[in-house]
Amino acid sequence: MARRGEALREHILDTAKLAFLEDGFERTSMDALAARAETSKRSLYAHFPTKDALFLAVxxxxxxxxxxxxxxxxxxxxxxxxxxxxxxxxxxxxxxxxxxxxxxxxxxxxxxxxxxxxxxxxxxxxxxxxxxxxxxxxxxxxxxxxxxxxxxxxxxxxxxxxxxxxxxxxxxxxxxxxxxxxxxxxxxxxxxxxxxxxxxxxxxxx
Missing domain, CATH: 1.10.357 (Tetracycline Repressor; domain 2)
Known part of the structure:
Protein backbone atom coordinates (compact mmCIF):
# COMPACT_ATOMS: atom_id res chain seq x y z
CA MET A 1 0.00 0.00 0.00
CA ALA A 2 1.42 3.38 -1.06
CA ARG A 3 2.32 5.80 1.72
CA ARG A 4 0.54 9.13 1.73
CA GLY A 5 0.32 12.28 3.75
CA GLU A 6 2.13 12.27 7.08
CA ALA A 7 3.20 8.64 6.73
CA LEU A 8 4.97 9.47 3.47
CA ARG A 9 6.55 12.58 4.97
CA GLU A 10 7.99 10.61 7.91
CA HIS A 11 9.23 7.88 5.55
CA ILE A 12 10.99 10.50 3.41
CA LEU A 13 12.62 12.01 6.52
CA ASP A 14 13.86 8.63 7.74
CA THR A 15 15.16 7.79 4.27
CA ALA A 16 16.85 11.17 3.90
CA LYS A 17 18.53 10.88 7.27
CA LEU A 18 20.10 7.55 6.31
CA ALA A 19 21.12 8.86 2.88
CA PHE A 20 22.74 11.98 4.33
CA LEU A 21 24.64 9.88 6.86
CA GLU A 22 25.87 7.42 4.24
CA ASP A 23 26.64 9.73 1.32
CA GLY A 24 26.89 13.23 2.80
CA PHE A 25 24.66 16.19 2.05
CA GLU A 26 26.36 17.36 -1.15
CA ARG A 27 26.43 13.92 -2.81
CA THR A 28 22.79 13.14 -2.01
CA SER A 29 20.48 14.32 -4.79
CA MET A 30 16.75 14.81 -4.61
CA ASP A 31 16.39 12.36 -7.52
CA ALA A 32 18.26 9.70 -5.57
CA LEU A 33 16.19 10.41 -2.46
CA ALA A 34 12.94 10.03 -4.37
CA ALA A 35 14.08 6.69 -5.77
CA ARG A 36 15.33 5.49 -2.39
CA ALA A 37 12.06 6.50 -0.70
CA GLU A 38 10.12 4.77 -3.50
CA THR A 39 8.11 7.87 -4.25
CA SER A 40 7.87 10.29 -7.16
CA LYS A 41 9.92 13.46 -7.41
CA ARG A 42 6.64 15.34 -7.54
CA SER A 43 5.61 13.90 -4.16
CA LEU A 44 9.04 14.58 -2.69
CA TYR A 45 9.00 18.22 -3.79
CA ALA A 46 5.41 18.62 -2.59
CA HIS A 47 6.63 17.89 0.94
CA PHE A 48 10.09 19.48 0.68
CA PRO A 49 10.62 22.13 -2.04
CA THR A 50 14.42 22.13 -1.63
CA LYS A 51 17.11 19.85 -0.27
CA ASP A 52 17.93 22.48 2.36
CA ALA A 53 14.30 22.40 3.52
CA LEU A 54 14.48 18.61 3.70
CA PHE A 55 17.67 18.73 5.78
CA LEU A 56 16.06 21.27 8.13
CA ALA A 57 13.10 18.92 8.58
CA VAL A 58 15.48 16.03 9.27
Whole structure:
Protein backbone atom coordinates (compact mmCIF):
# COMPACT_ATOMS: atom_id res chain seq x y z
CA MET A 1 0.00 0.00 0.00
CA ALA A 2 1.42 3.38 -1.06
CA ARG A 3 2.32 5.80 1.72
CA ARG A 4 0.54 9.13 1.73
CA GLY A 5 0.32 12.28 3.75
CA GLU A 6 2.13 12.27 7.08
CA ALA A 7 3.20 8.64 6.73
CA LEU A 8 4.97 9.47 3.47
CA ARG A 9 6.55 12.58 4.97
CA GLU A 10 7.99 10.61 7.91
CA HIS A 11 9.23 7.88 5.55
CA ILE A 12 10.99 10.50 3.41
CA LEU A 13 12.62 12.01 6.52
CA ASP A 14 13.86 8.63 7.74
CA THR A 15 15.16 7.79 4.27
CA ALA A 16 16.85 11.17 3.90
CA LYS A 17 18.53 10.88 7.27
CA LEU A 18 20.10 7.55 6.31
CA ALA A 19 21.12 8.86 2.88
CA PHE A 20 22.74 11.98 4.33
CA LEU A 21 24.64 9.88 6.86
CA GLU A 22 25.87 7.42 4.24
CA ASP A 23 26.64 9.73 1.32
CA GLY A 24 26.89 13.23 2.80
CA PHE A 25 24.66 16.19 2.05
CA GLU A 26 26.36 17.36 -1.15
CA ARG A 27 26.43 13.92 -2.81
CA THR A 28 22.79 13.14 -2.01
CA SER A 29 20.48 14.32 -4.79
CA MET A 30 16.75 14.81 -4.61
CA ASP A 31 16.39 12.36 -7.52
CA ALA A 32 18.26 9.70 -5.57
CA LEU A 33 16.19 10.41 -2.46
CA ALA A 34 12.94 10.03 -4.37
CA ALA A 35 14.08 6.69 -5.77
CA ARG A 36 15.33 5.49 -2.39
CA ALA A 37 12.06 6.50 -0.70
CA GLU A 38 10.12 4.77 -3.50
CA THR A 39 8.11 7.87 -4.25
CA SER A 40 7.87 10.29 -7.16
CA LYS A 41 9.92 13.46 -7.41
CA ARG A 42 6.64 15.34 -7.54
CA SER A 43 5.61 13.90 -4.16
CA LEU A 44 9.04 14.58 -2.69
CA TYR A 45 9.00 18.22 -3.79
CA ALA A 46 5.41 18.62 -2.59
CA HIS A 47 6.63 17.89 0.94
CA PHE A 48 10.09 19.48 0.68
CA PRO A 49 10.62 22.13 -2.04
CA THR A 50 14.42 22.13 -1.63
CA LYS A 51 17.11 19.85 -0.27
CA ASP A 52 17.93 22.48 2.36
CA ALA A 53 14.30 22.40 3.52
CA LEU A 54 14.48 18.61 3.70
CA PHE A 55 17.67 18.73 5.78
CA LEU A 56 16.06 21.27 8.13
CA ALA A 57 13.10 18.92 8.58
CA VAL A 58 15.48 16.03 9.27
CA UNK A 59 17.11 18.14 11.99
CA UNK A 60 13.71 18.80 13.58
CA UNK A 61 12.94 15.08 13.49
CA UNK A 62 16.26 14.39 15.19
CA UNK A 63 15.31 16.90 17.90
CA UNK A 64 12.10 15.00 18.65
CA UNK A 65 13.64 11.52 18.50
CA UNK A 66 16.74 12.43 20.50
CA UNK A 67 14.63 14.17 23.14
CA UNK A 68 12.45 11.09 23.47
CA UNK A 69 15.50 8.84 23.88
CA UNK A 70 16.96 11.15 26.52
CA UNK A 71 13.72 11.63 28.44
CA UNK A 72 13.59 14.02 31.40
CA UNK A 73 16.27 14.06 34.12
CA UNK A 74 13.72 13.32 36.85
CA UNK A 75 12.91 9.99 35.16
CA UNK A 76 16.40 8.63 35.92
CA UNK A 77 16.25 8.62 39.72
CA UNK A 78 14.08 9.79 42.61
CA UNK A 79 17.27 11.26 44.14
CA UNK A 80 17.84 14.60 42.30
CA UNK A 81 21.69 14.57 42.22
CA UNK A 82 21.73 10.97 40.98
CA UNK A 83 19.13 11.88 38.36
CA UNK A 84 21.53 14.54 37.07
CA UNK A 85 24.43 12.07 37.00
CA UNK A 86 22.51 9.41 35.12
CA UNK A 87 20.99 11.92 32.71
CA UNK A 88 24.45 13.19 31.79
CA UNK A 89 25.66 9.60 31.54
CA UNK A 90 22.86 8.76 29.14
CA UNK A 91 23.89 11.73 27.01
CA UNK A 92 27.46 10.45 26.81
CA UNK A 93 26.14 6.98 26.04
CA UNK A 94 23.98 8.18 23.14
CA UNK A 95 26.78 10.28 21.65
CA UNK A 96 28.64 7.00 21.04
CA UNK A 97 25.80 5.75 18.85
CA UNK A 98 26.83 5.90 15.20
CA UNK A 99 23.51 7.45 14.16
CA UNK A 100 24.13 10.44 16.45
CA UNK A 101 27.90 10.83 16.04
CA UNK A 102 27.76 10.65 12.24
CA UNK A 103 24.99 13.23 12.12
CA UNK A 104 27.13 15.54 14.25
CA UNK A 105 30.02 15.03 11.83
CA UNK A 106 27.66 15.90 8.98
CA UNK A 107 26.57 19.09 10.72
CA UNK A 108 30.19 20.13 11.21
CA UNK A 109 30.99 19.37 7.57
CA UNK A 110 28.11 21.58 6.38
CA UNK A 111 28.63 24.40 8.93
CA UNK A 112 30.30 26.79 6.46
CA UNK A 113 27.68 26.35 3.74
CA UNK A 114 24.62 25.88 5.95
CA UNK A 115 25.39 27.62 9.25
CA UNK A 116 21.77 27.93 10.34
CA UNK A 117 21.10 24.24 9.78
CA UNK A 118 24.30 23.24 11.56
CA UNK A 119 23.32 25.48 14.47
CA UNK A 120 19.89 23.87 14.50
CA UNK A 121 21.45 20.42 14.72
CA UNK A 122 23.67 21.57 17.59
CA UNK A 123 20.63 22.94 19.40
CA UNK A 124 18.63 19.74 18.76
CA UNK A 125 21.26 17.63 20.51
CA UNK A 126 23.21 19.86 22.90
CA UNK A 127 20.94 22.83 23.45
CA UNK A 128 17.81 20.83 24.21
CA UNK A 129 19.72 18.52 26.56
CA UNK A 130 21.24 21.44 28.47
CA UNK A 131 17.85 23.19 28.69
CA UNK A 132 16.21 20.10 30.15
CA UNK A 133 19.01 19.70 32.68
CA UNK A 134 18.86 23.38 33.66
CA UNK A 135 15.10 23.13 34.24
CA UNK A 136 15.68 20.10 36.43
CA UNK A 137 18.30 21.95 38.47
CA UNK A 138 15.90 24.84 39.04
CA UNK A 139 13.12 22.52 40.16
CA UNK A 140 15.20 20.13 42.26
CA UNK A 141 17.94 22.33 43.69
CA UNK A 142 16.34 25.75 43.84
CA UNK A 143 19.04 27.34 41.71
CA UNK A 144 18.15 30.59 39.97
CA UNK A 145 17.56 30.03 36.26
CA UNK A 146 20.72 31.84 35.16
CA UNK A 147 22.92 29.84 37.54
CA UNK A 148 21.21 26.60 36.55
CA UNK A 149 21.88 27.31 32.87
CA UNK A 150 25.56 27.91 33.53
CA UNK A 151 25.85 24.80 35.71
CA UNK A 152 24.03 22.60 33.19
CA UNK A 153 26.22 23.67 30.29
CA UNK A 154 29.42 23.34 32.31
CA UNK A 155 28.51 19.89 33.60
CA UNK A 156 27.55 18.60 30.16
CA UNK A 157 30.71 20.03 28.66
CA UNK A 158 32.87 18.32 31.26
CA UNK A 159 30.93 15.04 31.04
CA UNK A 160 31.33 14.66 27.28
CA UNK A 161 35.02 15.55 27.24
CA UNK A 162 37.22 13.91 26.02
CA UNK A 163 34.77 11.33 24.66
CA UNK A 164 33.08 13.56 22.08
CA UNK A 165 36.18 14.84 20.24
CA UNK A 166 37.60 11.31 20.22
CA UNK A 167 34.38 10.07 18.62
CA UNK A 168 34.25 12.88 16.08
CA UNK A 169 37.84 12.25 14.99
CA UNK A 170 37.37 8.48 14.83
CA UNK A 171 39.76 7.73 17.67
CA UNK A 172 37.08 5.82 19.59
CA UNK A 173 34.86 3.35 17.71
CA UNK A 174 31.17 4.12 17.30
CA UNK A 175 28.41 1.80 18.47
CA UNK A 176 26.18 0.56 15.65
CA UNK A 177 23.17 -0.33 17.78
CA UNK A 178 21.40 2.23 19.95
CA UNK A 179 22.87 1.87 23.47
CA UNK A 180 20.39 0.49 25.97
CA UNK A 181 19.81 2.52 29.11
CA UNK A 182 20.08 -0.62 31.25
CA UNK A 183 23.78 -0.78 30.27
CA UNK A 184 24.46 2.75 31.45
CA UNK A 185 26.65 1.77 34.39
CA UNK A 186 28.71 -0.51 32.15
CA UNK A 187 29.07 1.93 29.26
CA UNK A 188 29.79 5.16 31.16
CA UNK A 189 31.97 6.09 34.14
CA UNK A 190 29.19 7.46 36.34
CA UNK A 191 31.55 7.93 39.30
CA UNK A 192 33.48 10.45 37.24
CA UNK A 193 30.28 12.38 36.53
CA UNK A 194 29.40 12.30 40.23
CA UNK A 195 32.75 13.92 41.00
CA UNK A 196 32.18 16.50 38.28
CA UNK A 197 28.77 17.32 39.71
CA UNK A 198 30.30 18.29 43.03
CA UNK A 199 32.81 20.59 41.32
CA UNK A 200 30.13 22.34 39.26
CA UNK A 201 27.23 22.75 41.68
CA UNK A 202 27.25 25.34 44.47
CA UNK A 203 27.78 23.65 47.89
CA UNK A 204 24.26 24.51 49.01
CA UNK A 205 22.73 22.90 45.91
CA UNK A 206 24.94 19.85 45.27
Missing amino acids: VERIRVLFGARMGAPAEYSAHPPEAVVRYCGRFVQLLRWSSVARMLRLGIAEADRLPDLAAGLHDAVFGATADALASHLVASSGLPADQAEVAANELIGLAIHPTLPRLLFGIEPLVDEMPEENRLETDVDLDRIRRLLHTVMPPTAA
